Amino acid sequence: MTSRLSQIFEEHPGQCISGEAISQQLGLTRAAVWKQVRTLRSQGYEIEGARGEGYRLLGRPDQILKDDLFSRLSGNGLFGSFEYFPVTDSTNARAMELAERGSLHGTLVCADAQTAGRGRLGRKWVSPPAINLYLTMILRPPIEPFLAPQLTLVAAIALAQGVEDVTGLSCKLKWPNDLYIGGRKAAGILAEMAADPDCVRHVAIGIGLNVNGLDSDFPDDLRGKATSLRIESGKRHFRVDVLVAFLNRFSVAYREFLSGGFLALQPEWNRRSLLEGKRVLLRQRTEAEWGAALGVDDEGVLIFRKDGVTRSEKVHSGEIIEFER
Numbered sequence: 001m002t003s004r005l006s007q008i009f010e011e012h013p014g015q016c017i018s019g020e021a022i023s024q025q026l027g028l029t030r031a032a033v034w035k036q037v038r039t040l041r042s043q044g045y046e047i048e049g050a051r052g053e054g055y056r057l058l059g060r061p062d063q064i065l066k067d068d069l070f071s072r073l074s075g076n077g078l079f080g081s082f083e084y085f086p087v088t089d090s091t092n093a094r095a096m097e098l099a100e101r102g103s104l105h106g107t108l109v110c111a112d113a114q115t116a117g118r119g120r121l122g123r124k125w126v127s128p129p130a131i132n133l134y135l136t137m138i139l140r141p142p143i144e145p146f147l148a149p150q151l152t153l154v155a156a157i158a159l160a161q162g163v164e165d166v167t168g169l170s171c172k173l174k175w176p177n178d179l180y181i182g183g184r185k186a187a188g189i190l191a192e193m194a195a196d197p198d199c200v201r202h203v204a205i206g207i208g209l210n211v212n213g214l215d216s217d218f219p220d221d222l223r224g225k226a227t228s229l230r231i232e233s234g235k236r237h238f239r240v241d242v243l244v245a246f247l248n249r250f251s252v253a254y255r256e257f258l259s260g261g262f263l264a265l266q267p268e269w270n271r272r273s274l275l276e277g278k279r280v281l282l283r284q285r286t287e288a289e290w291g292a293a294l295g296v297d298d299e300g301v302l303i304f305r306k307d308g309v310t311r312s313e314k315v316h317s318g319e320i321i322e323f324e325r
C-alpha cells in the first residue's frame, strides 16, 4: 500500500496533493493515509505536510524496497521473490545456496554491500556499500546446459538497454560479460550454473553495476579503468530506477531468447560491441594471441581471426585481456 502512495507522489512531482485526493485514490480513510505517510517517512521518504493539509514529496531514499520495486515491474511475472541483504559475502553465493534449497525461478537476490564479491576465474568484484547495484537472478531455464553461457550475453544486452533507458548514455559490450561506458568498465556479469547432463537445474546470473560512485570511491588499481553512471552522466541516479529498467528489459529479452535463441538478440549485441573489427589479445586456456574480433555469431560465440591467418575461428570461452582503443 505504501508503494501505491509513493507512486501517487511520483506521478505529481513537486506538487502538494490533498489528503482527500489521496484517500479517494487509495480507498482509505484520512487517518489511514496519515499512517501510510508515517510509514514512508520511516523508510526515508521526505514528505512535507501534515494531517488535514496536503502532502508534498521532497525526496525519496536511494534504497531498493521490495514493494516499490515490484509495483514498477512490467507484468509478465518473471520475477516473484526478493531477498535483500544489507551486507553479504556475495549475492551469487547466496543465490546458489538458495537455489539448491529450492528457491523459485525468478527469485532476485540483492545486497547493499558485498564483502567477497566475485568476478570470473576467482577474481574479486569491488563492492562498497550504498552506491552500487549488486544483484543476482535465480533462473531455471528450460534449456540444455551448453546454451546457458548465452544467458550472460542476454543479461548484458538488457543491462545496456536498461542503463540507456535511464541515463541516455551509450553503452558498449565487451565479450563476454562486461559493460563499458566512455571506454571504461561500469559493470560485470557472472553466471554460475548447476546442471545435470542434459538439463539446467538453475543458473545464478550476477550483475555488479557501478551507479553513484566517484573516481575517489575506486581503489587505486581500478581508478582510470572503472567508471560509474554518475561519473559518465554527471548526475546521481536512483538505484531502483536502473534496476527496474534492467529487469523490465531482461524479461523481454529472456522471452525472446527462449522462443528464438540468441539469433533474435544478436543484432542488439553487435551494434554495441566494443571490440567489433578491433585487434584484441585473446587468452584461451593458458595461451594469449593477437588477432581481430569479428563480432559474435547467432550462438553468442566470438568470431576471432588470428593475426597472419586467413580463416576465422569460433571462440566459445576465453578472455580479451587487451584491446586496441
Ligand code: BT5
Pocket (backbone or CB within 6 Å): 089, 090, 091, 092, 093, 114, 116, 117, 118, 119, 120, 121, 123, 124, 125, 126, 127, 133, 134, 135, 136, 177, 178, 185, 186, 187, 188, 189, 190, 206, 207, 208, 209, 210, 222, 225, 226, 227
Ligand atoms: C566480472 O568479472 O566482471 C563479473 C562481476 C560480477 C559481479 C557481480 S556483483 C553481484 C554478483 N555477486 C557476486 O559475487 N558477483 C556478481 P571479471 O570479468 O572477472 O572482472 C573482474 C575484474 O573487474 C577485476 O579483476 C577488476 O579488474 C575489475 N573490477 C573489480 N571490481 C570492479 C568494479 N566495481 N567496477 C569495475 N571494475 C571492477
